Amino acid sequence: MKRWLELLLFGTGPLLALAASPMLARGLGPEGRGQLALATAVFALGYTIGNFGQAECLAADLRRESSAEAKSRYRIVGLASLCAGSAALYWLYANDLGFPASLAVAIAVPVSSVGLMWRARAVAENRVTLVATQAAIPAALRLLVIVALFALNALTTFNAITVSMVTTSLGVVFLWVILHKPTSSREPAPKLKSASLPVRTIRSSLAQGVPVLGFALCTSVVLRADLFFLNGLSTPAQVGFYAVAVAVTESALALSAAFKNRMQAAIYTPDPRRNVKRESAVMLISAAPAVLVGELTAAPFTRLMFGDEFTPAIPTLRVLILAAVCLMLVDCAQGVLAVLGQRTAMFASSAIGALITVALLWLLIPALGALGAAIASLCSYAAIAAMAWAQTYRTLKTLN
Template identity: 25%
Template structure:
């Protein structure tokens, strides 16, 4: 007789999102080597700058309203009222980004016309990314996993197909690779826009707009600091070292961050519950289970890195191996940091999450100022890893103060946790293979 696991709905939601994340991770193992082999370290560095700027801008383009939409929709606020009320905030955000686009392109383009134009094009697509995030927020709050799967798979599959065609036809360049991602951004916005249109009539409520702005300005600060903590290291390397170094660092950073897709899957599967909870026992258990799985994954990646990384990306990227080892330690620290930061914001404490990420940014800035000039890429990796550790420490302290649960309960798994994870995996594998394991 199969014992029923106590994580029931959480497990079902997790497998609904984790499956997509696994597919995305596997596709990254295809697109990453194609980019690296087709562009080389310097070209890969240019592409990394464009994509990182696009990622930071995309997360900021909704002016912090995504968390508000998820929370309020989970609590039953009508879709049409929510969307209609946040649209004015989005319009102002787009206008500000349009003003800032040219200066940003000039600064990070480093005098390269191609790089400058690609950055401008990336920032032009912000309305599409904001629409995608708005629709995704509604889908998460309603646990509409099919729509989420379509959006995520579109973002992952379309670039891989384009890059594969470019690589096989020997036509890959920074411009053509960027275009693949631009097309994916536009296509992914279609199902999100369709969900938003089904929310008509859109109703504007000034009180909800003000409430969304009050929530969003703090949340946006959190996002800005988080992006600085998780993405700015590539930009720092590109500005203070070279685009070639940025390419080497980007490859290591992508491999190190891939396990964090599991963090995202867990957080998304629990979005509704986290919106209604206050960092209680269920959040603590999910956090420590997540860290347990992440530790196993990171150890495996670290052991395989010296052999797999050069084989996948080419011998020109062999220098990325020691950078990857250091960043994997940062990934372990980022697991509780990212998950508890997300949970803290949805539990109604965005300022606490913002403060934790701010501490991480300060630690990264200070360490990189001293370490990058002396140790180059190794110094940048150490600064990034220490920033995650600092943020995790602050968030653990905050979770203890809010819930009364000891900080170790969020990161140290129990024997029951290990047993339940093993049973869950065996049950799912039994379904896959059609026989008990």
């Protein structure tokens, strides 16, 4: 029963995002929708780099029941996320997004970077329902505001970006409040004192985070380079077409997030290998009907939801539906490897995937535009999934 509640909560986010997608497409048009997608990509890249791999390191620490480096990890995240937010502000403003919208993204970056630490702690405590709730609440608030703006004919690129950043930050605040709320069965979370830390401890935390950061950068190339390459090698309209297709298929990531957190929690159980296999099998069985329906209804769905203006996005959507399955496998395998402490394996698979992504994007986008970006994503996701799951099963065998 608990699993289905978590799946429902995780599924709420993508369903609500899907409900908002037609309003964003019709209200912003292809070019405005493309700008929103670029801002979101920069935000995701920023808070990932700003975390500096410390959330994954903290998860591994908690698995070993060690908290000696917790303070240094939080301090690293604080400084790195402020730098990442500043870089996001500069890049977006330099690319004509406008200062207010760029500032909204820059402020949300450090908030979400720290939020990854709290998320790791919630997973380690097997509070996956809390993580799922934290994903659903911002999506609900975001949809309500977008509906109101669309009804008032006041939906602009700036408003859409600001709503996304503010609601995401509110979700992080919600997670912090619940995690730090004392309960009858759990002691209050220990406060991190501001005492000075040995330089050796900080260096150790940085060194542990570097492989994860390298993995995060390579993963960001795999997941986000498509939009940046499209922005540089194709037209703004192609960016918008691709963004619409990605928005539809992003529901797969929410489904994988639910199973990834369950797989990560399964690592802490007496039989992690069996439990991880069970969760991966249930995930694939759950995804199969959605893939079939998506492929059969891609054309009428796109025209009905987004209008004839987005008809060129149909072939891209069909390819990305298949790519979404591979991305689910990548997301879950990398999440399990992070908890298992297999940082080198994470980096190796993502680095190879990044090279494949860049090469295919460079070759395919000039001729095929958004469709070329989709094909490149499908190929790179499939390659990474194969390598990551092979390493995952090899490592799980050693735990039994």
